[in-house]
Amino acid sequence: MVAQTFGRRLCLAIVPVGILSTFACGDGSIQQVGEPALIQIQLTDAPADQLASAEVWISRVFLQGGGGGGGPVDLFNDPENPRHYDLLDLRDGVVADLTDPVMVDAGVYTQLRLVVDSARVTFIEGFTLRDGSTEASLRVPSGSESGINVQLSEPVNVMEGQLMVLLVDFDVEKNFVFQGPPTDPSGILFTPTLVELGRGPK
DSSP: OOEEEOOSSEEEEEEEOSOBOOEEOTTSOEEOOBSEEEEEEEEOOOOOSSEEEEEEEEEEEEEEOSTTTOOEEEEEEOTTSOEEEEGGGSOTTEEEESSOOEEEEOSEEOEEEEEEEEEEEEEOTTOOOTTOOSEEEEOOTTTTTTOEEEEOSSOEEOOTTOOEEEEEEOOHHHHEEEESOTTSOOEEEEOOOEEEEEEEEO
């Protein structure tokens, strides 16, 4: 797993190779023509004030086409061996590979989803929940079933000869939410909201 500097974002890098011809059908499904493209997901974030670690276990990453004709396209799928990340290790512009480069058919994809099996946080020294807990294992709403949907600004269209990078915010402070007063919280929730911040070809 290679760490690089990129910025405080979850990044989808799409690298088409060869000569491609792509278009979307009228029903919104993927029309796939031509040679494969390469897709890679990278993960990064920044620290949160009360947390010493914010761990997630991700077992699947996949793209989805529009309409009823575009089925899931797995970029990573291994429920028996989920990939483990401490999001707070990914700070100061460090990123980690969430998937290896994966060949996919060129086309238009309308969704990116992450299946998060579980999450756990550990608090900084001197900070506890109201019951004295220094760490918490968190339930992931729908995260281990249909996956967490990344809110894309528009469908992802793999184009000929481009490296397209999507920037998606995965902010620990927004996704791990304390319940109750900040100085005396009763619990913490994992409420994942991943939103694309921008995109552009390289």
